[in-house]
Amino acid sequence: MGKPMRIRAKASNGKTNVRALMAHPMEGGQRKDGSGNLIPAHFITDVEATHNGKTVLKAQWSTAVSQNPYLSFTFDGGAAGDKILLSWKDNKGDSRTDEVAIK
Amino acid sequence: MKKIKLSVALLSLAGGLVACTPMQKSSAEYDKLTAEALKSFHSKGIAKVERLQQDDSNRLCSQADVAGQPLDAATAKSIEEANFKAIQWPSDGKFLGDWKVGNKIAASGKGMTWKSKTTSNNGGNCYNCHQITKEEVSYGTLGPSLYNFGKLRGVTDPNSPAAKAMVEYTWGKIWNARAYNACSSMPRAGHNGVLTEDQVRHLVALLLDPKSPVNQ
Amino acid sequence: MKTTRREILKTTGALGTLVSLGIITASQAQAAAESRPGFASKDLAGALQAIGGKGSESDKVKVSAPDIAENGAVVPVGAASELPGTTDMWVLVEKNPTPLAAGFTIPAGTSADVDLRVKMGQTSDVYAVVKANGQLYYAKKETKVTLGGCGG
Amino acid sequence: MKKHLVLLAFAATTAVSGAKADSIAAGIAEYRAMLQDGNPAELFEMSGEELWTTPRGPKNATLEKCDLGKGPGVVAGAFVELPRYFADTGRVQDLESRLLTCMETLQGFDSDKIAKTSYNKGEQANLRDLATYVAGQSRELRFNVPQGHEKERDMYEVGKRLFYLRSGTHDFSCNTCHGEKGKRIRLQDLPVLSSNPGDGIGFAAWPAYRVGNGQMWTMQKRLNDCYRQQRFPEPDFAGDATIALGVYMGVNAKGAMSIAPAIKR
Numbered sequence: 001m002g003k004p005m006r007i008r009a010k011a012s013n014g015k016t017n018v019r020a021l022m023a024h025p026m027e028g029g030q031r032k033d034g035s036g037n038l039i040p041a042h043f044i045t046d047v048e049a050t051h052n053g054k055t056v057l058k059a060q061w062s063t064a065v066s067q068n069p070y071l072s073f074t075f076d077g078g079a080a081g082d083k084i085l086l087s088w089k090d091n092k093g094d095s096r097t098d099e100v101a102i103k
Numbered sequence: 104m105k106k107i108k109l110s111v112a113l114l115s116l117a118g119g120l121v122a123c124t125p126m127q128k129s130s131a132e133y134d135k136l137t138a139e140a141l142k143s144f145h146s147k148g149i150a151k152v153e154r155l156q157q158d159d160s161n162r163l164c165s166q167a168d169v170a171g172q173p174l175d176a177a178t179a180k181s182i183e184e185a186n187f188k189a190i191q192w193p194s195d196g197k198f199l200g201d202w203k204v205g206n207k208i209a210a211s212g213k214g215m216t217w218k219s220k221t222t223s224n225n226g227g228n229c230y231n232c233h234q235i236t237k238e239e240v241s242y243g244t245l246g247p248s249l250y251n252f253g254k255l256r257g258v259t260d261p262n263s264p265a266a267k268a269m270v271e272y273t274w275g276k277i278w279n280a281r282a283y284n285a286c287s288s289m290p291r292a293g294h295n296g297v298l299t300e301d302q303v304r305h306l307v308a309l310l311l312d313p314k315s316p317v318n319q
Numbered sequence: 320m321k322t323t324r325r326e327i328l329k330t331t332g333a334l335g336t337l338v339s340l341g342i343i344t345a346s347q348a349q350a351a352a353e354s355r356p357g358f359a360s361k362d363l364a365g366a367l368q369a370i371g372g373k374g375s376e377s378d379k380v381k382v383s384a385p386d387i388a389e390n391g392a393v394v395p396v397g398a399a400s401e402l403p404g405t406t407d408m409w410v411l412v413e414k415n416p417t418p419l420a421a422g423f424t425i426p427a428g429t430s431a432d433v434d435l436r437v438k439m440g441q442t443s444d445v446y447a448v449v450k451a452n453g454q455l456y457y458a459k460k461e462t463k464v465t466l467g468g469c470g471g
Numbered sequence: 472m473k474k475h476l477v478l479l480a481f482a483a484t485t486a487v488s489g490a491k492a493d494s495i496a497a498g499i500a501e502y503r504a505m506l507q508d509g510n511p512a513e514l515f516e517m518s519g520e521e522l523w524t525t526p527r528g529p530k531n532a533t534l535e536k537c538d539l540g541k542g543p544g545v546v547a548g549a550f551v552e553l554p555r556y557f558a559d560t561g562r563v564q565d566l567e568s569r570l571l572t573c574m575e576t577l578q579g580f581d582s583d584k585i586a587k588t589s590y591n592k593g594e595q596a597n598l599r600d601l602a603t604y605v606a607g608q609s610r611e612l613r614f615n616v617p618q619g620h621e622k623e624r625d626m627y628e629v630g631k632r633l634f635y636l637r638s639g640t641h642d643f644s645c646n647t648c649h650g651e652k653g654k655r656i657r658l659q660d661l662p663v664l665s666s667n668p669g670d671g672i673g674f675a676a677w678p679a680y681r682v683g684n685g686q687m688w689t690m691q692k693r694l695n696d697c698y699r700q701q702r703f704p705e706p707d708f709a710g711d712a713t714i715a716l717g718v719y720m721g722v723n724a725k726g727a728m729s730i731a732p733a734i735k736r
């Protein structure tokens with residue numbers, strides 16, 4: 001299980017901007033460890049965001065997304081107090097969902 | 104200007120005394136406390152605590168740095184003389200190696216840390232502080248530019264008698280920079296066993312060989 | 320109350336709220352990877368082919384990336400489209416071992432404007448490809464990657 | 472806030488001269504500015520905040536009564552007044568050292584054991600997150616490291632001597648790289664640390680997230696790696712040498728604004 005995400009969702013002018021940081025190594029599978037063994041790829045493959053149960057963004061990622069990924073996007077609507085759910089799953093079957101209220 | 108500053112300092116010191124702050128310790132007392140603090144280092148890998156023991160050159164230059172005063176001329180001269188005496192000249196009389204190998208040594212900053220497995224195959228760290236070739240734009244500025252080092256000094260044939268003094272100086276400077284400048288910041292690469300005789304030879308070639316990119 | 324700053328609800332591993340994001344096994348993940356068109360392609364042409372091409376260059380598509388990245392491990396990249404009916408967006412780094420870095424599905428009501436950070440192995444063009452009303456459009460920008468540091 | 476950081480980034484790179492260098496510097500400044508939004512250091516801050524309020528250790532206690540110098544439980548503004556003298560330990564302590572004390576006295580952890588643990592491992596990782604959290608609670612405040620106690624003044628003088636101590640296989644001191652304005656190692660700008668380097672530079676920028684290796688580095692780790700590259704033996708974690716250097720740099724940085732936790736290349 002991953003560490004908590006840092007999510008900020010802010011509503012203004014009828015839109016909601018979501019900015020998120022996810023704690024994940026995003027290991028590319030090209031690096032070697034101290035003893036020369038290849039460190040296997042370990043990365044987030046899928047991200048999904050919902051607002052009050054409706055999907056507002058879906059993403060598919062590769063190992064090329066940087067460690068501790070950052071994501072920012074904006075959708076129409078959203079009011080202070082509404083729930084935003086952000087989920088990721090990775091190539092090892094790990095996943096995480098965090099929730100935040102729009103400010 | 105200096106005098107005014109000094110008197111202000113004295114005044115504030117006097118003010119401190121009135122306010123009953125304890126007497127300032129002497130520099131020697133602080134040195135003693137510093138020696139105590141140095142016990143909070145430990146050996147790790149090849150980096151042993153013995154590395155903290157300063158030789159006279161380092162001790163005197165550090166003291167001058169703390170005091171914010173340059174060394175007096177006589178002390179500086181004695182440091183330079185002692186370091187010059189310690190220079191090892193090439194055992195076979197050959198000063199110049201292969202500039203291509205030299206450029207690789209100059210680019211490498213590896214070696215001698217507590218993570219290093221051996222004390223050999225060290226880099227020269229040269230690009231960290233010096234511009235060297237035109238091609239490499241990622242260079243440091245702690246030392247002067249060495250681009251066109253040989254060309255600017257009129258070295259057209261490093262093997263000629265005319266070039267002898269410059270060739271020797273270049274060797275000596277890389278081997279032990281403090282022989283020419285008592286408190287130079289440049290590591291004493293040969294003197295401290297960071298680079299081998301062979302490696303120094305390649306670096307001399309990098310700087311003086313007319314075919315080296317340094318002199319293009 | 321320690322969660323005032325973020326009000327986090329930990330639902331890791333819970334399936335309930337998001338049906339599409341259940342716990343999957345490594346082999347399922349592998350199968351999923353194979354069903355991800357373009358992500359395995361080792362060159363730009365192959366990656367573009369897998370997503371349906373790159374269409375025509377459009378000034379309605381914006382790719383934001385720095386002129387110079389001080390460290391290729393983290394390069395801020397944004398993709399945006401002003402084309403109505405934008406449903407999909409992709410970010411590709413031409414010179415990466417596998418150029419396709421990320422793909423986004425943009426539901427109606429979501430701005431076609433995302434920012435993220437990608438790794439770049441070397442100086443390269445960064446592409447944003449978008450699908451709007453079934454047609455593909457793209458924009459590109461070069462980012463130089465510098466390396467520095469003193470080794471140690 | 473964001474605008475201010477952009478200006479800082481520009482200031483840090485204007486030292487590079489020449490037309491080509493100028494465009495490189497402007498490009499790198501743009502890159503650094505783009506990175507400011509969404510600094511992964513926030514993940515570590517969040518973790519640290521949670522650790523601060525979670526009952527842990529053999530005594531199953533939180534750190535909420537920890538005295539960082541401004542009274543038990545006061546976190547805001549504590550970082551910019553550290554290192555300082557603490558009467559209960561009789562020592563001048565920096566942030567990490569003081570957190571170790573609190574973890575031992577309040578939570579029952581063995582602080583020596585934590586100090587000897589590898590960075591990023593076990594309780595060291597927790598200590599790192601705690602330090603990041605505490606530093607973040609002084610964001611945009613100005614450094615005011617105290618010099619009222621004799622031991623604080625002693626540590627400044629010791630730190631100064633350590634700063635200028637040339638030794639090791641390369642004869643390096645801290646001053647070799649951090650003594651003169653406008654210098655670089657390769658393309659990396661070097662802050663002057665023997666005087667005040669200004670807002671958000673040097674002592675006022677750590678802890679920082681390093682994008683190159685994706686790690687969060689505290690000042691203790693920053694100094695540890697400086698000494699590694701200086702080819703010195705390893706300083707003890709939160710030992711007197713590193714704390715003395717912290718006092719020296721912190722007092723020199725008086726009035727400089729803290730941007731910690733920062734983001735670095």
